[in-house]
Amino acid sequence: MATVLNNSSRSSVSRTTPRVLSLSYCSAVFLSIFKALIYHRSCYLSLKLLRYKCIGEAIYMTLTVFCSVVLFKDANFDWTQDQQHRRKEWEGGGYSEHPLKRNYTCEWLSNIDIFIYFSHHRVSIPPQQWITAAETHHTRILGTLILENDSFHELQLLLEGPNNPPPAVPSSVAPTTCNFYYYHYYTNLGTPPISTYFADRLIDLAIHHQFHGWLINIEIDLLKALRNNLPRVRQCVSSLKIWLDYLRLQGQKRVGKDWEIIWYDSVSYYDGRLNWASMLREQDNLAFMSATSSIFLDYHWSRSHLSFSQEFVQKFVSEYSSRNSFPPPPTETLERLTTSFQPAMDRKVATRQLWRSVLFGVDVFGRGCPYGGGFSSWKAAQDILAAGFSVALFAPGWTWEAEVFLHEDRAQLQESSAEWWTRWWRDERYFWTGLLEDPSPTTTTTDTHNLVSLEPPTAYPDSCRIASDTKRPKPRKGAEFSELPQHKPMLELFPVRHKKVCWWFYTNWSLGSGRGIWVDGQHHFDPVYGIGEWTDMAMSFPKPDLTIRGGKVWEVSGESAAAVHAGVARCELVEHVGWFGSGAVQVREPLLAPAHAAAAAAATGSVRCLWMNTTSVSCAHGEVLQCRLVWKPMAPGTGSVAPLGLVVQARDLSDPASTHQPTISVHCPADGVPVVVVHPPSESQAAVEPLVIRAKTRHLEHGWIESVCHINTKPFSSPSAIIDRLGIAVHEGTLFAHYLGEISLVTKEPPASSQPHPADQAEKDDLRVQVSWHPESAPDEAASMDTANIPTDGPSDRRLINTLGTLRWRVPLHADDDDDDDDDDGVSQRDMVAWLVYMTPRAEPSSDIGTGDCSGQPPMKRLVAVVRGVQELSLTGILVPVSHHLDHLGDTQGEAIHHHQPLSHHWSVVVHAIAACGKCVAHGSCALT
Structure with a gap:
């Protein structure tokens, strides 16, 4: 087995990763003080090339130039196998996936502006592979902070900071991993004091993992929690609004213009009740909207909600236009957060962001959503776009887990089996891009301007479900082939646009x-x-x-x-x-x-x-x-x-x-x-x-x-x-x-x-990948682990290297760089398309291991992994090809290979750097000893 570790920093958010931040320490701070679970699964890459991903438990996305679309994947369920039937386990979020199967993936990130990784854990950090995919498509990705039900005391902790903060460290003392978190962030805002401690912790996490902000989901009935004490309720919501202002402005200051804070509309600013307004309303959600980058409104809207919100937004635009004739955007400052409402709203209007910062929800499961969701979700999205607002598309994983598929098309199939995946991919494409007839290659035609739309067998059962949910007549079953535009794929509403x-x-x-x-x-x-x-x-x-x-x-x-x-x-x-x-x-x-x-x-x-x-x-x-x-x-x-x-x-x-x-x-x-x-x-x-x-x-x-x-x-x-x-x-x-x-x-x-592209620099300087092996066990233990037997059910030309350690590699920016130069991070993995990891006999001369275009590979080689997003690989076991010629191979000094030596002593790891040109621009190797 081989495991890709997930703690390498990367992304376009910041070119310089703060070295003082420690993920393990930062997580410990949240676990011990905030009493919450940091939800962050690593991605794993084995010999089967698996990176076990956590299904993007929520996907948040924006898809057009003028409008934003938000895509969530629901994480209410924990899906497991049970005699070919899926079983729901309501355990507060998370997925149990088979690590060696094909699972749900979101393939349309190019059309998405913002992707939210969501779960019902307190703090959800996007996994490394989702962050890598988002950067590949120039899509911003957010984590989630969520407080629900009886979490009022944690909300108090969020606003007031730790109960017993350590003493401040003098400014003359250099920050370290141990004291950085304590002395740096103890700003108090307003009366009563509002601590910025956890706001700054959230910014630290985003910078460390290289994502772009947070969805803030507070679903607590404050009026009930404070026993109907309205003055205290209003003091609490006012403090929350100021805290959100700080999180947004300080994040923009430290991260840049890509920083995004989205507020889920649930708590009323007027009286603290849980009130999902499903539209803009001055007394309920306007203050929270001004404090954040965008507001996400619930799914239970109607056309009257859209019309009312249109009038509301237009009122602000008209008032600002009459007062200012669109001057330069006003400046917001951290020193005046208590009076930030008007400057924040004016800035949204002045930068033409007010309309697109209002996100109306569309639940693909159809729970209270117009048109019933499912394959008809595009109809609700089209109404929102026609009104000039953005779309929050929730739970696109419906194509994977909806009951209509489990009882109809995939009833006898095991989840993640090859046929299951094939049918899911058919339904997924129908939802996003549409299906086309597969014409016979021998058929000739005079019509060169049209293609025929294809309807999957699951479309009619879903139409019946929608009719039942919305109390409408049962639809007439149509033919498999239908004329456009009977079904409109979601991507027709949200074409790819320029982002970066x-x-x-x-x-x-x-x-x-x-x-x-x-x-x-x-x-x-x-x-x-x-x-x-x-x-x-x-x-x-x-x-x-x-x-x-x-x-x-x-x-x-x-x-x-x-x-x-x-x-x-x-x-x-x-x-x-x-x-x-x-x-x-x-x-x-x-x-x-x-x-x-x-x-x-x-x-x-x-x-x-x-x-x-x-x-x-x-x-x-x-x-x-x-x-x-x-x-x-x-x-x-x-x-x-x-x-x-x-x-x-x-x-x-x-x-x-x-x-x-x-x-x-x-x-x-x-x-x-x-x-x-x-x-x-x-x-x-x-x-x-x-x-x-x-x-x-x-x-x-x-x-x-x-x-x-x-x-x-x-x-x-x-x-x-x-x-x-x-x-x-x-x-x-x-x-x-x-x-x-x-x-x-x-x-x-x-x-x-x-600066030239690092791949070009590597090509010009003939740089090599510097590969190092870091064993995690004593040499004697490693040697004893290497004596694994040939698998009894496998071919005789394979043998197992069972060793434990971590491979790390880098491409220095200059050919004469030292391996130990801590001031040079080398060519970042963000500048490479992929890293190819091979095993090859040590007897092969290193000069023959690859050329500028990755040709000239030795005949006895094995592809171990294809890695993206990280520059290290944890190994626990590798199967390598071993032929009868191995006994006659000599090592680089001409000595014979002895069978009493550990098998890993005879093999090297070769790493190839594949650049954006699609070619190998650097390579290197090291021995597993």
Whole structure:
């Protein structure tokens, strides 16, 4: 077994992780003083490539430019196996998942603005793999602080701080792990005193784990807890409001603009009662809304609630506009929290955030929600968006755990079995992206602009459930194939948008779970001794931007440089083929009828394009951009081996309403790699005038092909110019009938004023991964553990290394860096796509272990793990291939290998660093001794 530890800091929240913070100590503070459980499960990675994840017990997300959507996954249940039936255990949250199966994953983070990890434990910290996945998709992720029922005394502790604080440490004493938490945060606000101790602890936790804020869920009847003493109640809610103000403002000060505090509307500010208003109401929730970044309203709303809230918000906008004519946003200060209401509200209006900071809930389980939830949840979301507000989508895990599926479609299936997962994935796609008919590859058609929608067998039972819950007539059972827009996928309401400008983009479209894993086109699947089924959200990468309506295929003429709609392509995630990750994307167009095919083939000098992903890669300073695509043609007769090229689009984010028609530059050599660049025209301030150079293809292993091109751009006058879309292109007369393995866009030469990408630096300096082995047992004990027998039910060419310890690795920023240089954190794992960990015989020369592109691997090697989000791996046991040639192998000094030595003495661990370009840029090894 091998276990990935979860205590490495990472994320875009802060480039510098405070070294004075200690997770174990910080957790102990909460456990001993706050008397609460810090809910934080580690992710585990074994030989079966499993990272045991805690199902994102709540998912909170925002999905559009103007509106926010919040996605929660309910954690009320603890699901376990019981004779092929799931059993509910109401134990206050948490999941019991099979660690070697495929479990629920949220694959649509690119469309999500904020993701909340929620449970009914007091403090819930997002697991490392969820944080890694959120950063991969540029999605903010929050933890949860929750106080419920009879927790009033803990609320008092939250506001008043520890009862017996230790004495303050003089400012002349340097902070350490032992005293940092005690002397640093004892600010008292207001009368009676309000302690900021636990607010600062929450900020510390977020900085340490690198997430972006908190959902605050207080569901305590204060009027009841204080025995109807209204003055004390109002004093308590006033203190809570000031405490929330401090948490928001201090978090913004320490973390930055990405800091988010969301208030769940349940406690009335007027009298402290539990009152889920389901709309904005001045006396109940407006004060809490002003104190936090956003307010999450409950699910029991109606259209009248939306209308009333619209009028309420518009009133604030009109009043502020008449008073100020939209001057610069007012400044809020920590010194004036008691009078912060008006400045906070004015700032929301001035920054155009007031509408989107109001989140109306949509419960996918349909508990009191309009339209009954389920597959009809999009109808409620559409109403909220039409009113101009944001959407809080609660419990999307409904597709995994809803009773309608357990009693109908999956009644005889064991949870997490292969067939269970397949049916769940069908329903999950229907909910989010829609299902498409799978046309026969031999069928020809004259209709190249439409695809047929497919309805899963679970759709009708869910419609009957909704009719029963809402007391409506039972629906008529329809055909499997239905006309659009009978069902609207959720992602049609929330397209991918730009979130964060960066220097590179990479995706292999991998899921967060798989059956084995593909590495360089080779499938590693050994469910008994190696990599079997796994679940790891860190392995989830951005998916194509295409939904039920497919992707529009555009034809671009080399002469007119004008784009014309020329058809539609179907994109599907498949797992029977892949380059790296869980599988690949299959892109396929319907075959044309002979007459249409002849007409298409007659066109010359034209290119057909299909957009795949939204990106936000900076190109404002005259960079050289490297575009790389790994692909392979489908079976003969369904496509062409003509080179598959790339299409990129540049735009200026500061000029979204530009009336300029874009210029299209086509680079289309005969039988070469077609490259299309869509960019603003020369009269625009974001003119590109690109020059395509070095476009070429290269054959890789297992039938895969690499298309690479470099694009030179001139410096823009606008600093906000980006490459905002990336796609694929083929010569005219060629249909899209390909598998896509990965695609990347990397800035090869950033401006001189910026730091180069660490992957480029590693490539230039020929850096190596510095790998170290840290055993956790005495040498004698380790030696005795290594004498494990060959498994009786396994092949004879395998043997078990049963040793205990931790592998750690780093890539220094400079080739001459010392291993012990504490001032250099090296290349962060945030700058790498993945780390590949292999076992290989020590007799192999280290110089032969990998090259710049990870080729030249020794024949006797074993993939142990694919790691993302951390730079260490805990090992308890590894099965390595052992052949009869091992006896004749010598070590690096030419000495024979002796069987009396521990088996681990004959093997080394090799770590490869895979960068955003998709290639290995550094590698290194160490012995397990």
